[in-house]
Amino acid sequence: MYGFRIVDKLQKIDVDIQKEQLRYHKKRVMVSKEFTFDAAHHLHNYEGKCKNLHGHTYKVIFGLSGFVDERGLMMDFGDIKDIWKNEIEVFLDHRYLNETLPPMNTTAENMVVWIYEKMTEALSQDERQKQYHGVRVEFVRLFETPTSYAEARREWMEVE
Template identity: 55%
Template sequence: MNNETSLRYHQKRVAVTKTFTFDAAHKLERYEGKCKNLHGHTYQLHITISGFLNDIGMAVDFGEIKDIFQSVIKSRLDHQYLNDVLPSMNTTAENMIVWIWKQIEEEMIKRDLTEEGHRLETLTLYETPTSSATLHREWMIEE
């Protein structure tokens, strides 16, 4: 195993997913239902990033995904009142997931991950165990 690429089995793009949680409170504006009142959730966020394998056979380091989540999402949203800390928007899962996407993508650019061929592929944000919003890379491409 002297060849420097010997730990890489293939040259395919592979996506890896890591799951995180954070707790936050919010209320929905102009909504007629119980969520118009202040309430909280334990959000669950699934982050999927793809890349080509490096010389040790790894597409994306799970530790790097964790560091990105902690530095740009958890540090800003965990145990916060979302209506105060997010931009002017209704704090629906559908709005939040686009904001989260932009934060993660900006951080990946800062870390030169996109330059290395890594892509944010999918985010899924669970507001409850049975209710989620999903966003795919192709949906974020500007038309």
């Protein structure tokens, strides 16, 4: 059986590990972060329950890839959260989506592409490109219910 163990000696930079050892590799890696938001919408030109005003607790999952910096860090999860909170979620959370999104039918299929575009736009800013070493959106997955989602992938978004 494994028991709780207190570390004998806390590793120290420049003593137990050198700064040039922090980056283990130079490969592209992907990090992922998920968020939820609550919103109301209705669908146009649709026969079924969703033609009526209703709401969902949506879940969004981002997959972002890039290269690690000298610390071995590709992108801080807190920075992804800041982009989400300040540049995307403000249009979605506790909103009537038919009003706050560009003119579109507010299907998961349309919304996931809009969210993908917003994150791509946020990451393409010059200062972020310099800071995050080739970061790009690999995928966005938008769950409308716990078992139903739409997905946008980079390889699909870059071709017509």
